Amino acid sequence: MKINSASTLLTKNHIGKVSEQERLQQNDYLDAVKAFARLTYESIYIIDYETMTFEYVSENPIFLCGHSPEEVMKLGYDFYFKNVPENDLALLNIINEAGFDFFKDLPGEEKILYSITYDFHLLNADGKKTLINHKLTPLLLTKDKRMWKAMCIVSISHHKSAGNICIFKQGSDEIWEFDLKDKGWHKSEKPKLTKREIEVLHLYAQGLSISEIADKVSVAPDTVKYYRRQIFERLNVRTIAEALAYAVNSKIM
Structure with a gap:
């Protein structure tokens, strides 16, 4: 065309x-x-x-x-x-x-x-x-x-x-x-995230590492990785950068 x-x-x-x-x-x-x-x-x-x-x-x-x-x-x-x-x-x-x-x-x-x-x-x-x-x-x-x-x-x-x-x-x-x-x-x-998943995304947006996020929310680093996998699955993305862009554009966070 x-x-x-x-x-x-x-x-x-x-x-x-x-x-x-x-x-x-x-x-x-x-x-x-x-x-x-x-x-x-x-x-x-x-x-x-x-x-x-x-x-x-x-x-x-x-x-x-x-x-x-x-x-x-x-x-x-x-x-x-x-x-x-x-x-x-x-x-x-x-x-x-x-x-x-x-x-x-x-x-x-x-x-x-x-x-x-x-x-x-x-x-x-x-x-x-x-x-x-x-x-x-x-x-x-x-x-x-x-x-x-x-x-x-x-x-x-x-x-x-x-x-x-x-x-x-x-x-x-x-x-x-x-x-x-x-x-x-x-x-x-819109896909829905839990309060904890949104909290983790906010902390990633601040540039914190997995260990720093784990300290902030009082969980083990492996638990933060679990939240991250859940976020990726719910939003159908592959990286934190994509997850943050999707969440902002869709007004999820």
Whole structure:
């Protein structure tokens, strides 16, 4: 599937003209977004679906591919064609269609509670590919509850391949996973960790060794290793780094 035009990618939600009353929602929200960007290593950018442009791009380098934020904003959607491999452009088009079809059927104001996460590759300035995780959530809705502006957060993915498409709802344990084979959403629940397993993960996040964690929770080192195996099994990951990324992204810890 060859994609070579911005009109064929990520434009399913083009909302047209926004009313002046709706514009009153904006206030100074970009100041809050910029403040958040200063506090995180992740890249942040804002999509405006009225103008189909990037309204803001943070200085955090993960998403920039060697460009400046101003250059990425000027490129807009052309940034994807310049910095995403062809196969992943086709994947983004599928995600765009499926994601907005899902969003369209959600009830009114609840739409603001949902976010979608997925992985795709970016081409760096040296031509090397980096697998990134991309999260998108509504920032502002129009009066007819369509997504007007969205906040996107980009970080390094802990997966090995592109895809891994999931939708989450704030305050819910439900997850909707998209199957690229049957092109359908399948509902499941977030994996659950025990209080002790979450405690162990928090201690790993602090950089403690197995022996130091064992001292903290007053158990033997072998017991910490048992908790670690349980965490890996429940989250279907292979390393502590993957477990921490999964737990943070899924809001388990």
